[in-house]
Amino acid sequence: MADEAAEVRRFAERLGVPGLVDVHTHFMPESVLRKVWGYFDSLGPLTGGITWPITYRREEDERVALLRRFGVRAFTAMLYPHKPGMARWLNGWAAEFAARTPDCLHTSTLFPEPGVTAYVREAVEQGARVFKAHVQVGAYDPADERLDPAWGMLAEAGVPVVIHCGSGPAPGKHTGPEPIARVLARHPRLRLVIAHLGMPEYEDFLELAERYPEVRLDTTVAFTDFSERLAPFPRRALPRLAGLGDRVLLGSDFPNIPYPYLHQLQALERLELGDPWLRAVCHDNGVELFGLG
Numbered sequence: 001m002a003d004e005a006a007e008v009r010r011f012a013e014r015l016g017v018p019g020l021v022d023v024h025t026h027f028m029p030e031s032v033l034r035k036v037w038g039y040f041d042s043l044g045p046l047t048g049g050i051t052w053p054i055t056y057r058r059e060e061d062e063r064v065a066l067l068r069r070f071g072v073r074a075f076t077a078m079l080y081p082h083k084p085g086m087a088r089w090l091n092g093w094a095a096e097f098a099a100r101t102p103d104c105l106h107t108s109t110l111f112p113e114p115g116v117t118a119y120v121r122e123a124v125e126q127g128a129r130v131f132k133a134h135v136q137v138g139a140y141d142p143a144d145e146r147l148d149p150a151w152g153m154l155a156e157a158g159v160p161v162v163i164h165c166g167s168g169p170a171p172g173k174h175t176g177p178e179p180i181a182r183v184l185a186r187h188p189r190l191r192l193v194i195a196h197l198g199m200p201e202y203e204d205f206l207e208l209a210e211r212y213p214e215v216r217l218d219t220t221v222a223f224t225d226f227s228e229r230l231a232p233f234p235r236r237a238l239p240r241l242a243g244l245g246d247r248v249l250l251g252s253d254f255p256n257i258p259y260p261y262l263h264q265l266q267a268l269e270r271l272e273l274g275d276p277w278l279r280a281v282c283h284d285n286g287v288e289l290f291g292l293g
């Protein structure tokens with residue numbers, strides 16, 4: 001593992017950036033994380049027998065220390081509720097986690113439920129820098145009218161929302177581009193960061209990013225050997241990805257990945273979109289978006 005950290009740092013050094021900004025890492029209360037790992041452990045039947053061994057199944061402090069050894073300058077605590085009545089509690093945990101983890105961007109989440117407008121406002125006032133929404137796990141319509149004031153508020157405040165809304169690794173009732181298009185039609189300035197590049201509906205989500213200048217995409221799991229087997233990125237869309245170079249952000253899904261962290265970086269490098277593109281994706285775009293200076 002020590003060798004891997006050195007190799008990750010060499011990747012950034014070669015690009016000439018002071019480290020990485022990873023917009024999609026998971027930290028959450030221990031009890032919830034165990035459930036998430038349980039989900040991945042049981043994923044085989046959902047994906048036709050593909051297994052998803054968690055590479056970094058370690059204690060929280062070791063996971064934070066590892067990201068630091070990788071030279072990750074800033075990361076997030078992506079967490080999300082699967083039912084009502086949970087988001088406020090998760091947000092309390094995430095605020096406390098960010099307070100004791102200065103390199104973690106204060107993350108919050110939301111769910112269509114009574115009180116959502118109030119707790120989203122509270123989180124923004126307390127300094128939340130990024131939100132996470134998970135349409136597949138939450139099984140809700142992101143265009144649900146109960147979320148409307150919250151989306152409006154986040155658009156106004158310019159707080160990015162990393163949203164898992166593509167239909168991978170398994171489709172949900174409200175996954176796919178159509179519900180997101182309805183949200184953006186009402187809130188065109190909302191800073192949605194489409195997780196996993198919208199896998200597997202890559203091209204539909206590229207189109208949304210091309211239409212709405214505040215929409216961004218994160219690379220999480222995309223282009224790895226793992227996802228290229230399950231949901232390959234269409235080669236014909238690479239020029240469009242290059243064209244959106246200032247709005248693609250490194251995401252890794254650390255620690256819940258079935259391969260080493262370095263593989264995500266190599267998977268981006270082998271696209272051969274060039275070092276300026278890699279520098280923007282792995283560092284500069286995140287610095288810009290979160291005002292890291």
Ligand SMILES: [Zn+2]
Nearest residue numbers: 024026078253
């Ligand atoms: Zn994730």
